[in-house]
Amino acid sequence: MSSNPHPRSFIDVTHYSENSRQNGKFSRPHSYLMQSPRIEIASDGPEFSRIVLGLWRIANWNMSPAQRLSLVEQALELGITTIDHADIYGDYDGERLFGEALALAPALREKMEIISKCGIRLLSANRPAHRLKHYDTGREHIIASVENTLTALHVEYLDLLLIHRPDPLMDADEVAEAFTALRRDGKVRHLGVSNFTPAQFELLASRVPLMTNQVELSVMHMDAMYDGTLDQCQRLRIAPMAWSALAGGRLFDDKDPRAERLRKALTSIAERHGVSMTTIAYAWILRHPSRPLVLTGSQRIEAMEEAVAATGLTLAREEWYSIWTASTGTSVL
Amino acid sequence: MSSNPHPRSFIDVTHYSENSRQNGKFSRPHSYLMQSPRIEIASDGPEFSRIVLGLWRIANWNMSPAQRLSLVEQALELGITTIDHADIYGDYDGERLFGEALALAPALREKMEIISKCGIRLLSANRPAHRLKHYDTGREHIIASVENTLTALHVEYLDLLLIHRPDPLMDADEVAEAFTALRRDGKVRHLGVSNFTPAQFELLASRVPLMTNQVELSVMHMDAMYDGTLDQCQRLRIAPMAWSALAGGRLFDDKDPRAERLRKALTSIAERHGVSMTTIAYAWILRHPSRPLVLTGSQRIEAMEEAVAATGLTLAREEWYSIWTASTGTSVL
Amino acid sequence: MSSNPHPRSFIDVTHYSENSRQNGKFSRPHSYLMQSPRIEIASDGPEFSRIVLGLWRIANWNMSPAQRLSLVEQALELGITTIDHADIYGDYDGERLFGEALALAPALREKMEIISKCGIRLLSANRPAHRLKHYDTGREHIIASVENTLTALHVEYLDLLLIHRPDPLMDADEVAEAFTALRRDGKVRHLGVSNFTPAQFELLASRVPLMTNQVELSVMHMDAMYDGTLDQCQRLRIAPMAWSALAGGRLFDDKDPRAERLRKALTSIAERHGVSMTTIAYAWILRHPSRPLVLTGSQRIEAMEEAVAATGLTLAREEWYSIWTASTGTSVL
Numbered sequence: 001m002s003s004n005p006h007p008r009s010f011i012d013v014t015h016y017s018e019n020s021r022q023n024g025k026f027s028r029p030h031s032y033l034m035q036s037p038r039i040e041i042a043s044d045g046p047e048f049s050r051i052v053l054g055l056w057r058i059a060n061w062n063m064s065p066a067q068r069l070s071l072v073e074q075a076l077e078l079g080i081t082t083i084d085h086a087d088i089y090g091d092y093d094g095e096r097l098f099g100e101a102l103a104l105a106p107a108l109r110e111k112m113e114i115i116s117k118c119g120i121r122l123l124s125a126n127r128p129a130h131r132l133k134h135y136d137t138g139r140e141h142i143i144a145s146v147e148n149t150l151t152a153l154h155v156e157y158l159d160l161l162l163i164h165r166p167d168p169l170m171d172a173d174e175v176a177e178a179f180t181a182l183r184r185d186g187k188v189r190h191l192g193v194s195n196f197t198p199a200q201f202e203l204l205a206s207r208v209p210l211m212t213n214q215v216e217l218s219v220m221h222m223d224a225m226y227d228g229t230l231d232q233c234q235r236l237r238i239a240p241m242a243w244s245a246l247a248g249g250r251l252f253d254d255k256d257p258r259a260e261r262l263r264k265a266l267t268s269i270a271e272r273h274g275v276s277m278t279t280i281a282y283a284w285i286l287r288h289p290s291r292p293l294v295l296t297g298s299q300r301i302e303a304m305e306e307a308v309a310a311t312g313l314t315l316a317r318e319e320w321y322s323i324w325t326a327s328t329g330t331s332v333l
Numbered sequence: 334m335s336s337n338p339h340p341r342s343f344i345d346v347t348h349y350s351e352n353s354r355q356n357g358k359f360s361r362p363h364s365y366l367m368q369s370p371r372i373e374i375a376s377d378g379p380e381f382s383r384i385v386l387g388l389w390r391i392a393n394w395n396m397s398p399a400q401r402l403s404l405v406e407q408a409l410e411l412g413i414t415t416i417d418h419a420d421i422y423g424d425y426d427g428e429r430l431f432g433e434a435l436a437l438a439p440a441l442r443e444k445m446e447i448i449s450k451c452g453i454r455l456l457s458a459n460r461p462a463h464r465l466k467h468y469d470t471g472r473e474h475i476i477a478s479v480e481n482t483l484t485a486l487h488v489e490y491l492d493l494l495l496i497h498r499p500d501p502l503m504d505a506d507e508v509a510e511a512f513t514a515l516r517r518d519g520k521v522r523h524l525g526v527s528n529f530t531p532a533q534f535e536l537l538a539s540r541v542p543l544m545t546n547q548v549e550l551s552v553m554h555m556d557a558m559y560d561g562t563l564d565q566c567q568r569l570r571i572a573p574m575a576w577s578a579l580a581g582g583r584l585f586d587d588k589d590p591r592a593e594r595l596r597k598a599l600t601s602i603a604e605r606h607g608v609s610m611t612t613i614a615y616a617w618i619l620r621h622p623s624r625p626l627v628l629t630g631s632q633r634i635e636a637m638e639e640a641v642a643a644t645g646l647t648l649a650r651e652e653w654y655s656i657w658t659a660s661t662g663t664s665v666l
Numbered sequence: 667m668s669s670n671p672h673p674r675s676f677i678d679v680t681h682y683s684e685n686s687r688q689n690g691k692f693s694r695p696h697s698y699l700m701q702s703p704r705i706e707i708a709s710d711g712p713e714f715s716r717i718v719l720g721l722w723r724i725a726n727w728n729m730s731p732a733q734r735l736s737l738v739e740q741a742l743e744l745g746i747t748t749i750d751h752a753d754i755y756g757d758y759d760g761e762r763l764f765g766e767a768l769a770l771a772p773a774l775r776e777k778m779e780i781i782s783k784c785g786i787r788l789l790s791a792n793r794p795a796h797r798l799k800h801y802d803t804g805r806e807h808i809i810a811s812v813e814n815t816l817t818a819l820h821v822e823y824l825d826l827l828l829i830h831r832p833d834p835l836m837d838a839d840e841v842a843e844a845f846t847a848l849r850r851d852g853k854v855r856h857l858g859v860s861n862f863t864p865a866q867f868e869l870l871a872s873r874v875p876l877m878t879n880q881v882e883l884s885v886m887h888m889d890a891m892y893d894g895t896l897d898q899c900q901r902l903r904i905a906p907m908a909w910s911a912l913a914g915g916r917l918f919d920d921k922d923p924r925a926e927r928l929r930k931a932l933t934s935i936a937e938r939h940g941v942s943m944t945t946i947a948y949a950w951i952l953r954h955p956s957r958p959l960v961l962t963g964s965q966r967i968e969a970m971e972e973a974v975a976a977t978g979l980t981l982a983r984e985e986w987y988s989i990w991t992a993s994t995g996t997s998v999l
Binding site: 120131132133134135136138165168169170171172174195197198199200202203206 | 531555558559560561563564565567568620621622650651653654655657658664665666
């Protein structure tokens with residue numbers, strides 16, 4: 001895909017998972033890739049790690065700055081060099097928590113790619129002027145939001161800025177202008193979107209190059225495969241990013257027949273490959289020909305390892321469709 | 334957007350609305366723009382007034398020709414120079430009623446832009462040959478319909494012809510041929526559509542330039558914002574036109590919780606701006622970045638003024654979203 | 667549309683239909699076209715017969731090889747020169763049954779155009795390795811499937827290969843590579859798809875020219891007219907192909923009000939034209955401006971004649987819409 005400046009080592013490790021969710025049932029030895037591979041997310045686009053560390057829950061982890069730094073260092077060791085933020089995560093405080101850790105080891109900045117998002121105005125004690133939750137993709141808000149983000153993160157620039165949600169009031173020319181100004185000032189290198197329909201993507205892409213569409217995608221949420229979103233990504237050779245890749249934990253917790261079917265199908269395949277069912281759930285997404293990047297949202301190193309392990313595993317079509325069949329509850333037509 | 338050959342005066346007028354719908358509750362003084370601004374509806378397209386006089390109810394008004402002429406003159410004084418017709422309005426008699434008035438002052442023709450539509454065959458005593466309501470976008474019907482329209486309106490040409498409804502039997506080449514013939518003969522200057530999906534628009538636009546898509550759009554009907562219609566307009570820099578901008582009066586009359594919420598939200602914003610809630614309902618549409626033109630369908634001069642007033646008012650994003658929230662009954666995601 | 671190397675004779679024949687489904691009610695004399703016309707299905711695409719012999723039921727007909735050959739010869743006499751197969755028809759045995767007949771008169775190959783499809787893996791005693799019904803649009807499967815098909819049909823090449831169903835795992839580059847290799851080897855001349863959404867079509871068409879989209883279309887199934895599928899075909903000047911043109915017989919058998927309304931509407935028009943209601947059901951499809959080809963799936967020569975007769979008959983718009991109205995149960999807007 002692209003020449004890789006980051007040397008990778010592929011090490012077979014015999015590993016006993018201690019994923020407590022799985023009650024020890026799957027504590028069989030398995031091998032995993034030591035590091036996430038890297039991918040050029042678009043033609044002439046930046047190169048990111050296929051597994052991305054998503055920090056939407058960072059404020060819930062009650063970590064000290066040193067613990068946060070350690071988490072990031074462990075992610076980097078796994079080849080997870082791409083970090084996903086948003087201005088609003090942690091009630092507008094998540095980026096600061098990350099920046100506080102990064103300030104302890106500023107040289108790490110150049111070893112990672114940083115994504116952030118803007119475009120939502122949240123009701124928050126940290127934004128007392130907001131009186132209604134709404135979107136804002138105006139020039140002024142985009143630029144102010146990025147500047148806040150850079151300050152909070154203790155960085156000079158973002159590798160990728162995403163418009164967080166489609167805004168009916170989005171003036172595509174105005175977004176393009178805001179991005180052009182930010183790029184000119186060295187504050188943002190690339191632009192993308194999140195949760196955009198194909199028509200919304202096509203509109204903004206007609207004014208400014210877009211590098212990705214970060215969308216919900218998992219074995220429990222396949223809409224993007226059928227509504228044209230991933231078709232568009234593949235056509236334009238834009239790698240999508242998958243959020244909620246484990247369905248926010250519902251994959252493990254839901255009691256309904258669908259979740260039961262999925263756990264059974266994933267477990268069966270996991271046992272065959274000697275990995276956890278979580279790894280198979282990630283591998284199912286990674287198998288898509290649009291080449292999705294996958295976000296992980298856990299602070300546990302084992303959870304990151306389960307995601308990285310998925311990058312070394314290509315599901316057979318029959319395996320992929322047995323999961324599809326478990327999810328839909330029906331055979332293909 | 335374009336140089337404006339029509340000098341406009343912006344006059345602050347203290348105005349007491351007498352809108353009987355509002356029971357005097359909103360009879361606060363407000364200022365409004367004296368005239369509707371003008372807008373180039375497409376690149377190299379015609380320039381229209383942002384507020385358009387829609388005459389679909391002209392036959393219900395029981396006006397004399399002189400009264401109809403007076404209505405048009407008052408609209409022109411408000412800068413409402415664009416007039417929207419269709420062959421079928423008033424059971425195929427509306428255009429004649431307008432033409433009868435225009436014949437009293439033929440020089441007015443060059444002070445206005447005239448839109449009409451064709452493509453529907455209505456069951457009507459005025460069309461005894463019709464045995465079934467259906468669409469017809471055949472060459473013969475388009476040309477015959479336009480010729481009827483020109484005769485009825487007492488004009489030599491239309492500024493814009495719209496295909497009224499998407500016809501599954503539409504042969505895009507045939508429509509393009511019909512328009513080319515009409516343009517060559519000086520009978521129609523521009524072509525557009527109404528109520529087309531993005532795919533239908535893309536089909537016809539692949540054969541002939543289209544200047545607009547006239548669609549239903551109001552605080553009670555937001556589909557066009559989410560189904561790709563307005564995204565396509567903005568992408569192609571084509572201004573849409575909004576019909577049923579007040580939801581056919583349901584905005585004022587409906588008793589359901591949604592209409593109640595909307596009236597409350599609109600009223601609150603209206604009071605802040607010193608205008609009527611009707612003006613805010615129009616301003617909500619005009620705020621969209623696709624730059625919609627808005628149709629008004631009333632014979633009352635006060636109603637036209639309420640629409641023109643909206644062109645001088647840009648809703649804050651928070652205001653716009655508070656109306657969106659009232660309409661959907663939910664916060665944004 | 668294209669020069670026609672096949673001389674056609676248009677012969678008026680007084681014909682008493684003996685379609686037993688119709689209880690003799692419609693046994694009025696009617697004329698039909700002696701031969702199906704031909705059509706270039708895409709710019710620089712192949713020329714096919716407008717009526718296509720679909721062989722998805724061939725294995726149910728319990729015919730001897732000589733009877734199968736006779737069926738094909740009769741189809742050719744009617745100008746039905748295009749034959750539609752799929753690897754999976756007849757539980758993977760249909761193509762062999764056809765090939766067995768063709769082997770009796772191999773010179774017929776050059777008098778016909780042969781379509782086949784691949785991309786579905788069926789659970790079948792004839793494919794014991796399959797453990798789950800699923801799609802497969804991988805290079806290896808496409809090429810192996812075509813090679814099986816050529817062997818079974820006793821032919822050297824296919825005129826058109828279709829991807830049978832949209833596969834979420836379709837890598838468009840890989841499909842394009844597989845087709846390029848097959849074309850280079852003289853095994854397949856053109857590529858198309860079946861049952862693809864517009865977004866899926868646009869994706870694959872971005873990598874390799876597509877000649878058709880074979881979709882469900884009938885008086886009982888109009889989705890393709892409204893979801894953008896036929897708009898896309900017309901825009902790209904690609905003729906679609908209509909499968910299940912008689913709704914799998916439900917048009918004749920269903921007891922619900924919709925089928926009753928349709929039979930009444932079709933019969934009334936059929937009587938006016940002196941043809942069977944089946945002919946009108948085909949003519950309804952053929953009237954669409956995207957120029958659909960229509961598949962017939964019957965082994966009865968009378969059924970083929972009823973389809974060919976439809977090609978000589980252009981429904982009036984009012985007739986077409988009276989059927990539309992019967993199908994939807996509502997007038998147009």
